[in-house]
Amino acid sequence: MVLKQQTAEVFQEALNFYYEQKFVVAQKVFQNILQINPDDRVAMLYFKRSRKYRSNVRIPGGVVWGRNFDGEIGRILHALLSLKDACTKFKI
Incomplete structure (x- = not known):
């Protein structure tokens, strides 16, 4: 105690x-x-x-996705997250 x-x-x-x-x-x-x-x-x-x-991502609309995606939707979401990270990095 x-x-x-x-x-x-x-x-x-x-x-x-x-x-x-x-x-x-x-x-x-x-x-x-x-x-x-x-x-x-x-x-x-x-x-x-x-x-x-800590590895979850909140997508607009309140949906939470983990970084470990499966299938076609996973590849699309992963690409979008990579694009978002690049835009943030280069202030686009």
Whole structure:
């Protein structure tokens, strides 16, 4: 219980990142918590969820797709994401 109290403030920050869908940062903060308290089951749950969701892409309309696409739709979505990344990089 002492370790849980010790990491409570940082845990809240990690939750904020998680609910802002900043999954990479959230995962790192949850990982830091787990280094201090490896038995924190709630931090482990959110760590695993952050790891799972960090590679997801939100497409307009609220649909969430993982980066591992299958079939023709997957190839099309992957091409669109690559194009979007290139446009962002070159400020088009």
